Amino acid sequence: MRDLDAxxxxxxxxxxxxxxxxxxxxGALGLTAARDHAARDASPPxxxxxxxxxxxxxxxxxxxxxxSPVVLPVAGETAAGAPPGVVPAGHAWRIMTGAPMPDGADAxxxxxxxxxxxxxxxxxxxVGEGRHVRRAGEDAxxxxxxxxxxxxxxxxxxxxxxxxxxxxVDAVRAPRVAVIATGDELVDVGEDLAPGQIHDSNSxxxxxxxxxxxxxxxxxxxxxxxxEELLARIAAVDADLIVTTGGVSVxxxxxxxxxxxxxxxxxxxxxxxxxKPQGLGLVNGTPTVCLPxxxxxxxxxxxxxxxxxxxRLGGDSGGGxxxxxxxxxAAVVDEGWSVPPGRRQFMPVRFTAAGTVVPxxxxxxxxxxxxxxxxxxxxxxxxxGAERVAPGDTxxxxxxxx
Amino acid sequence: MRDLDAxxxxxxxxxxxxxxxxxxxxGALGLTAARDHAARDASPPxxxxxxxxxxxxxxxxxxxxxxSPVVLPVAGETAAGAPPGVVPAGHAWRIMTGAPMPDGADAxxxxxxxxxxxxxxxxxxxVGEGRHVRRAGEDAxxxxxxxxxxxxxxxxxxxxxxxxxxxxVDAVRAPRVAVIATGDELVDVGEDLAPGQIHDSNSxxxxxxxxxxxxxxxxxxxxxxxxEELLARIAAVDADLIVTTGGVSVxxxxxxxxxxxxxxxxxxxxxxxxxKPQGLGLVNGTPTVCLPxxxxxxxxxxxxxxxxxxxRLGGDSGGGxxxxxxxxxAAVVDEGWSVPPGRRQFMPVRFTAAGTVVPxxxxxxxxxxxxxxxxxxxxxxxxxGAERVAPGDTxxxxxxxx
Numbered sequence: 150m151r152d153l154d155a156x157x158x159x160x161x162x163x164x165x166x167x168x169x170x171x172x173x174x175x176g177a178l179g180l181t182a183a184r185d186h187a188a189r190d191a192s193p194p195x196x197x198x199x200x201x202x203x204x205x206x207x208x209x210x211x212x213x214x215x216x217s218p219v220v221l222p223v224a225g226e227t228a229a230g231a232p233p234g235v236v237p238a239g240h241a242w243r244i245m246t247g248a249p250m251p252d253g254a255d256a257x258x259x260x261x262x263x264x265x266x267x268x269x270x271x272x273x274x275x276v277g278e279g280r281h282v283r284r285a286g287e288d289a290x291x292x293x294x295x296x297x298x299x300x301x302x303x304x305x306x307x308x309x310x311x312x313x314x315x316x317x318v319d320a321v322r323a324p325r326v327a328v329i330a331t332g333d334e335l336v337d338v339g340e341d342l343a344p345g346q347i348h349d350s351n352s353x354x355x356x357x358x359x360x361x362x363x364x365x366x367x368x369x370x371x372x373x374x375x376x377e378e379l380l381a382r383i384a385a386v387d388a389d390l391i392v393t394t395g396g397v398s399v400x401x402x403x404x405x406x407x408x409x410x411x412x413x414x415x416x417x418x419x420x421x422x423x424x425k426p427q428g429l430g431l432v433n434g435t436p437t438v439c440l441p442x443x444x445x446x447x448x449x450x451x452x453x454x455x456x457x458x459x460x461r462l463g464g465d466s467g468g469g470x471x472x473x474x475x476x477x478x479a480a481v482v483d484e485g486w487s488v489p490p491g492r493r494q495f496m497p498v499r500f501t502a503a504g505t506v507v508p509x510x511x512x513x514x515x516x517x518x519x520x521x522x523x524x525x526x527x528x529x530x531x532x533x534g535a536e537r538v539a540p541g542d543t544x545x546x547x548x549x550x551x
Numbered sequence: 552m553r554d555l556d557a558x559x560x561x562x563x564x565x566x567x568x569x570x571x572x573x574x575x576x577x578g579a580l581g582l583t584a585a586r587d588h589a590a591r592d593a594s595p596p597x598x599x600x601x602x603x604x605x606x607x608x609x610x611x612x613x614x615x616x617x618x619s620p621v622v623l624p625v626a627g628e629t630a631a632g633a634p635p636g637v638v639p640a641g642h643a644w645r646i647m648t649g650a651p652m653p654d655g656a657d658a659x660x661x662x663x664x665x666x667x668x669x670x671x672x673x674x675x676x677x678v679g680e681g682r683h684v685r686r687a688g689e690d691a692x693x694x695x696x697x698x699x700x701x702x703x704x705x706x707x708x709x710x711x712x713x714x715x716x717x718x719x720v721d722a723v724r725a726p727r728v729a730v731i732a733t734g735d736e737l738v739d740v741g742e743d744l745a746p747g748q749i750h751d752s753n754s755x756x757x758x759x760x761x762x763x764x765x766x767x768x769x770x771x772x773x774x775x776x777x778x779e780e781l782l783a784r785i786a787a788v789d790a791d792l793i794v795t796t797g798g799v800s801v802x803x804x805x806x807x808x809x810x811x812x813x814x815x816x817x818x819x820x821x822x823x824x825x826x827k828p829q830g831l832g833l834v835n836g837t838p839t840v841c842l843p844x845x846x847x848x849x850x851x852x853x854x855x856x857x858x859x860x861x862x863r864l865g866g867d868s869g870g871g872x873x874x875x876x877x878x879x880x881a882a883v884v885d886e887g888w889s890v891p892p893g894r895r896q897f898m899p900v901r902f903t904a905a906g907t908v909v910p911x912x913x914x915x916x917x918x919x920x921x922x923x924x925x926x927x928x929x930x931x932x933x934x935x936g937a938e939r940v941a942p943g944d945t946x947x948x949x950x951x952x953x
């Protein structure tokens with residue numbers, strides 16, 4: 150059996166970051182930076198007041214106390230948005246939070262330490278040089294890299310770029326993915342089931358997982374167990390990645406294996422549980438991942454194999470492994486479970502109120518238990534060779550969405 | 552000063568869950584269930600095989616070993632999607648994973664424990680009753696609640712509902728939110744700055760935060776410090792929530808306070824850092840939250856006050872407090888910081904490779920440091936009364952997106 154990390158390395162070798170597109174900042178939310186993005190303007194762009202109060206030369210208010218206040222004439226005032234003034238020596242200048250410091254001043258006396266006067270102002274506290282002044286560029290200087298290539302344009306990063314005057318960005322476009330579920334037994338969700346039929350839940354699961362991961366499921370289809378039908382559907386696909394479910398095992402009607410084994414897809418057994426039978430390759434030049442048909446296997450395969458491919462396609466620098474290298478996450482187990490011999494196990498878990506994890510499905514890890522999977526929030530990654538997971542053990546977690 | 556929890560309780564009292572809408576399952580991703588959603592069909596819908604192999608009466612293969620195999624005639628076969636057959640006593644029935652068990656059979660011998668014969672099959676292992684059989688309804692029975700009212704339709708929950716035949720759901724619609732940034736100093740991002748001007752980064756930040764939280768920013772506007780302009784903008788708003796930034800402090804040009812204090816908004820000081828000056832009320836019947844203008848204050852106020860309101864508006868049962876009650880999260884601090892006296896502090900932090908947290912901005916918690924905020928991944932929630940946060944301390948975390 151192939152080691153999962155080796156399998157993921159082969160999967161990643163099939164994909165490369167997609168093309169960048171120039172977007173308005175607001176339209177790039179959730180996409181990844183295609184290059185470093187540096188500050189255009191400084192933040193703050195000018196020295197400004199951190200408080201509502203009076204800009205002064207700090208030397209002019211030395212020694213001011215409630216018992217021995219200093220009175221200064223008010224030479225003018227500046228609100229936020231106005232150009233800076235000039236404060237003469239021995240004078241105060243009324244100033245609002247965020248307003249530019251007047252030339253000559255080197256500190257701000259907060260209004261709470263004054264009588265709030267408009268002609269003359271009585272200061273009851275001294276301030277040191279630079280006090281309550283935000284210096285131009287102390288947050289960022291022009292040219293400082295704010296968002297690095299490979300980082301996601303999150304809300305806080307978009308806000309940071311906005312603050313330094315960056316209105317357009319270069320983002321890697323979202324991966325376009327085709328989902329093809331296979332099996333004569335599948336009927337559309339909501340249709341009545343004839344004997345032997347089941348609802349096609351894998352398409353719904355995968356489409357949701359793709360959207361949650363920032364990808365665009367451009368095709369969501371199901372096909373029968375006839376190889377020619379699968380091949381025709383694949384031939385019509387225009388996508389960056391094809392994901393199939395079902396038909397990869399050792400049975401007599403394994404349509405995906407039958408159709409694609411001779412067309413560039415290698416079918417292997419991967420040392421993981423669930424999700425052992427896997428296919429991987431290029432079909433007509435399109436990276437193609439063939440997952441088993443059981444829903445829990447689909448979830449685990451998505452999180453461990455497909456999600457890293459999506460990260461690389463999307464230009465995310467956290468790729469390269471099963472877990473985003475920047476998202477190390479572990480948890481303590483509150484309720485143990487058994488582990489299969491010789492295979493790395495991924496157990497769907499949910500968090501308890503105390504922040505520990507327990508199996509999401511009470512019955513264990515049966516790979517067909519999709520309804521029970523509704524409660525799952527993460528996968529516990531249990532190394533091959535573990536005998537069992539016991540309460541109190543710490544497990545690494547794998548997530549399937551960002 | 553008002554306690555933050557008390558302030559959030561007042562904020563939550565202003566809002567109630569929005570109307571539900573009936574949607575196709577795939578269209579509800581990220582929205583919240585307006586009611587319990589129960590299984591229509593059982594999962595699995597019928598007894599089926601967990602393996603590729605042969606369905607048998609387990610009594611017929613008792614004692615089978617490689618040394619003493621049992622040979623049975625093959626009476627037929629069933630692929631996935633086909634109706635079940637009937638296996639006579641003393642016979643085997645070829646069966647694929649997921650295919651319905653033939654009547655009469657009570658266990659499956661995996662193909663790996665056979666010679667794979669099609670007329671007669673040689674079994675080299677016995678199986679107990681029920682072995683490798685998935686029972687109808689063992690995952691879910693019709694009527695079992697799969698997604699509870701107030702839970703988010705995630706990909707795994709959508710997949711679970713699909714598996715039990717639920718194609719349409721009732722979801723609470725996404726909150727529609729108006730963002731209005733105030734200040735004469737604001738210019739659109741990317742425009743050239745005149746002296747005293749800054750880019751309107753708060754609108755970008757808030758629009759992104761709202762989208763990440765599943766809300767719909769239907770208005771993103773900026774207005775000057777003239778109260779009549781703000782009031783006209785608000786009068787034109789059709790939204791479930793209005794969020795303003797800036798103009799709530801004690802300065803001489805605090806437009807939001809000036810315009811809205813007499814129109815239903817209460818302005819208070821909240822015992823938190825940053826984010827102390829806050830406004831809250833109903834304006835023309837619309838819940839309105841008035842945040843300070845500093846970007847870090849906006850982020851912290853969003854996470855602690857606006858996000859809980861969005862959860863309640865969106866029907867999320869995890870609301871009711873600053874932190875989603877189902878999302879307890881804590882981390883160990885790797886690099887300490889100082890804490891202001893008497894106020895609960897929210898420090899933007901980022902995760903280290905080791906899973907600990909450090910302040911996101913090297914310079915500390917200056918509320919104007921938005922560029923440095925680009926690295927922030929969570930807020931550390933430090934109780935009022937703490938003297939400082941030291942390396943090794945455990946802090947609770949607050950997130951601003953789901």
